[in-house]
Amino acid sequence: HWRQPEIKRTKTVCTYCGVGCSFEMWTRDRHILKVQPVVDAPANGISTCIKGKFAWDFVNDPERLTTPLIRDNGKFREASWDEALDLVAQRLLQIRDTHGPDSIGFIGSSKASNEEAYLTQKIARAIIGTNSVDNSSRYCQNPATKGLFRTVGYGGDAGTIADMEKAELIVMVGSNLSENHPVIASKLKAQKKHRGQKWVVFDPRKHEMAERADIHLRPNASTDMVWASALSRYMFEHGYADTEFLNARVNQIEEYKQSLEPFTMDFAAQVTGIAKEKLIEAAELIGQAKSVCLLWAMGITQHSHGSDTSTALSNLLLVTGNYGRPGTGGYPMRGHNNVQGASDFGCLKNMYPGYEKVTEEKNRDKWAKAWGVPKEKLSLEKGNDNFTMVKGADEGSVKAMFIIGEETAFSDADSRNVHSGFESLDFMVVQDIFMSRTAEFADVVLPASPSVEKDGTFTNTERRIQRFYQVLPPLGDSRPDWQILTDLAKRMGYDWGYTHPSQIMDEVAGIATMFQGISYERLEGWQSLFWPMQTDGSTTPLLYTERFHTDDGKAVLFPLEWKQPAEAADSEYDIMLDNGRMLEQFQGTNQTGRGPRIWSQAPNWFVEVSPELAAERGIEDGTWVRVTSRRGSVEVRATVTDRVAGKTLFMPIHQGKPGLNLLTGEHHDPDVNTPAYKETAVKLEVL
Numbered sequence: 001h002w003r004q005p006e007i008k009r010t011k012t013v014c015t016y017c018g019v020g021c022s023f024e025m026w027t028r029d030r031h032i033l034k035v036q037p038v039v040d041a042p043a044n045g046i047s048t049c050i051k052g053k054f055a056w057d058f059v060n061d062p063e064r065l066t067t068p069l070i071r072d073n074g075k076f077r078e079a080s081w082d083e084a085l086d087l088v089a090q091r092l093l094q095i096r097d098t099h100g101p102d103s104i105g106f107i108g109s110s111k112a113s114n115e116e117a118y119l120t121q122k123i124a125r126a127i128i129g130t131n132s133v134d135n136s137s138r139y140c141q142n143p144a145t146k147g148l149f150r151t152v153g154y155g156g157d158a159g160t161i162a163d164m165e166k167a168e169l170i171v172m173v174g175s176n177l178s179e180n181h182p183v184i185a186s187k188l189k190a191q192k193k194h195r196g197q198k199w200v201v202f203d204p205r206k207h208e209m210a211e212r213a214d215i216h217l218r219p220n221a222s223t224d225m226v227w228a229s230a231l232s233r234y235m236f237e238h239g240y241a242d243t244e245f246l247n248a249r250v251n252q253i254e255e256y257k258q259s260l261e262p263f264t265m266d267f268a269a270q271v272t273g274i275a276k277e278k279l280i281e282a283a284e285l286i287g288q289a290k291s292v293c294l295l296w297a298m299g300i301t302q303h304s305h306g307s308d309t310s311t312a313l314s315n316l317l318l319v320t321g322n323y324g325r326p327g328t329g330g331y332p333m334r335g336h337n338n339v340q341g342a343s344d345f346g347c348l349k350n351m352y353p354g355y356e357k358v359t360e361e362k363n364r365d366k367w368a369k370a371w372g373v374p375k376e377k378l379s380l381e382k383g384n385d386n387f388t389m390v391k392g393a394d395e396g397s398v399k400a401m402f403i404i405g406e407e408t409a410f411s412d413a414d415s416r417n418v419h420s421g422f423e424s425l426d427f428m429v430v431q432d433i434f435m436s437r438t439a440e441f442a443d444v445v446l447p448a449s450p451s452v453e454k455d456g457t458f459t460n461t462e463r464r465i466q467r468f469y470q471v472l473p474p475l476g477d478s479r480p481d482w483q484i485l486t487d488l489a490k491r492m493g494y495d496w497g498y499t500h501p502s503q504i505m506d507e508v509a510g511i512a513t514m515f516q517g518i519s520y521e522r523l524e525g526w527q528s529l530f531w532p533m534q535t536d537g538s539t540t541p542l543l544y545t546e547r548f549h550t551d552d553g554k555a556v557l558f559p560l561e562w563k564q565p566a567e568a569a570d571s572e573y574d575i576m577l578d579n580g581r582m583l584e585q586f587q588g589t590n591q592t593g594r595g596p597r598i599w600s601q602a603p604n605w606f607v608e609v610s611p612e613l614a615a616e617r618g619i620e621d622g623t624w625v626r627v628t629s630r631r632g633s634v635e636v637r638a639t640v641t642d643r644v645a646g647k648t649l650f651m652p653i654h655q656g657k658p659g660l661n662l663l664t665g666e667h668h669d670p671d672v673n674t675p676a677y678k679e680t681a682v683k684l685e686v687l
């Protein structure tokens with residue numbers, strides 16, 4: 001007598017971008033049958049993109065790590081959890097006692113849960129005694145956060161996806177929304193089609209959103225700060241500055257106005273390469289719009305002055321009074337599904353969870369008391385970030401690294417330096433679901449479970465916190481990251497006693513002011529909460545309605561000077577290389593590269609070449625070319641397209657081993673140490 005096994009339907013949240021789509025996953029045994037969007041899904045509602053729908057083959061992939069591995073005589077061998085965790089605990093404590101707490105660095109995962117991010121920084125701070133903990137926001141949105149901290153006080157999106165839909169005008173800057181945040185792109189396309197929402201796009205690449213825009217402007221690389229400041233000046237000069245809003249809610253107006261003196265439209269046209277009339281056309285649209293949302297992403301932040309440009313964009317919103325009302329605000333679009341949460345929950349070198357500064361004694365004392373450790377144990381000094389950890393490894397001050405779910409060997413700029421840093425370490429632990437390129441450098445590899453094999457919460461780009469539920473049991477002997485970290489802490493003398501992630505969240509709610517009132521009960525099912533929250537469970541979808549997050553509640557217009565990019569084209573390296581994601585893939589393809597349903601959509605690596613450059617160099621679609629920077633070179637096929645113009649190339653970040661980051665350099669934004677991935681001068685040869 002045979003009966004068909006039951007189909008199970010479980011709510012989960014997508015792990016491929018910051019939109020935070022949630023849906024039901026239908027499973028039978030370990031088979032993922034389908035992904036079913038539901039109307040109650042708060043961030044997406046309508047549907048998902050290709051990745052949320054189909055990119056789950058990796059879960060049952062035969063290459064999943066299922067057993068801990070220890071390197072012995074240069075080769076990995078399988079080990080028990082007891083042996084692997086005992087070794088990690090013993091070596092980390094030994095290195096801390098010999099070389100000091102800051103000789104150890106932790107990189108938390110922007111794909112793991114909020115609770116797991118919290119435990120990562122808790123091990124670093126409360127057990128090792130270092131603030132050297134970071135996450136992949138260092139590679140992407142830290143400059144945006146810096147710009148928002150300087151001007152309005154919180155580093156997150158000012159409002160929600162619904163606010164973006166409500167806006168009369170959307171300004172998209174260095175953000176390829178249709179490939180990187182596809183469901184938000186679909187929602188905005190509907191607003192454009194049915195309600196006549198206006199779009200202004202500043203981007204060197206003519207991606208789909210640029211093609212659909214009312215105005216598309218293509219600035220020269222690394223010059224966005226100049227047009228943004230020129231537009232602010234234009235607003236003051238042409239009666240578009242919101243003086244009532246400025247006088248009531250903003251500080252430093254006169255000082256800022258003086259700083260705008262060099263930023264005439266003529267200067268902006270000369271530096272950006274955009275015609276003055278076009279800049280004025282964009283300024284008029286922005287000045288006349290009743291509500292503006294400004295979205296920006298890596299096209300702004302991954303430059304040597306991304307923090308300044310982000311600040312200039314936020315300044316422009318303040319000048320035009322576009323904060324604190326529905327349909328307004330600044331929106332740094334978060335890339336990884338939980339890069340917002342990994343930062344919110346403390347995987348930062350300078351902040352405890354909830355953005356409480358590590359350098360302030362009152363915060364140190366509060367967290368020490370809550371964690372039951374002597375206050376002297378918690379450092380008042382900022383720690384290393386991803387950039388200085390790897391550099392410190394190369395130079396000998398960092399002896400050990402613990403990397404959770406991040407493909408640092410592939411994703412960090414200037415791969416050769418990163419690899420040599422890893423090779424210099426005394427001890428390296430990688431916790432991941434696959435033998436990644438980073439894990440190949442490790443001494444111990446710990447097999448983790450992906451989101452569908454555990455419970456937890458994620459925070460999407462709009463600061464929305466959502467629960468995801470366990471769909472399947474962990475594969476083989478793999479374990480959820482929170483369990484691994486809890487077991488490791490116990491072996492280092494700290495019995496935290498967590499048996500479910502809800503207990504971790506309860507702990508956070510009792511300490512971090514920003515998260516007071518959060519609980520799994522209030523997040524049950526399709527419910528969600530936006531930080532900051534209050535103890536009664538009230539939540540904040542739209543920030544700054546009454547006050548900005550500053551001491552006196554007023555925003556700050558932050559004066560800036562124009563600085564040249566760290567790397568520019570010259571007579572030898574005469575072309576600028578742009579780069580970014582593709583809709584079908586995620587990062588180093590460890591997950592999306594596993595199954596035919598996704599991989600067949602985008603199997604080949606390519607470089608986009610403009611028709612004019614192709615004609616000059618004799619390049620056709622499919623021609624093999626060599627792209628060489630001051631660091632290295634890669635060989636790849638050309639795609640001739642007017643998505644790029646003139647002497648600008650575009651290359652996806654996903655493929656190759658190690659790929660694009662053989663070309664990028666260690667030059668970075670000095671304010672936040674984010675690599676200037678998009679300031680890469682190259683030469684192009686036909687093979």
Ligand code: SF4
Nearest residue numbers: 014016017021049052
């Ligand atoms: Fe939604 Fe982003 Fe996942 Fe696509 S990748 S389903 S847009 S969360």
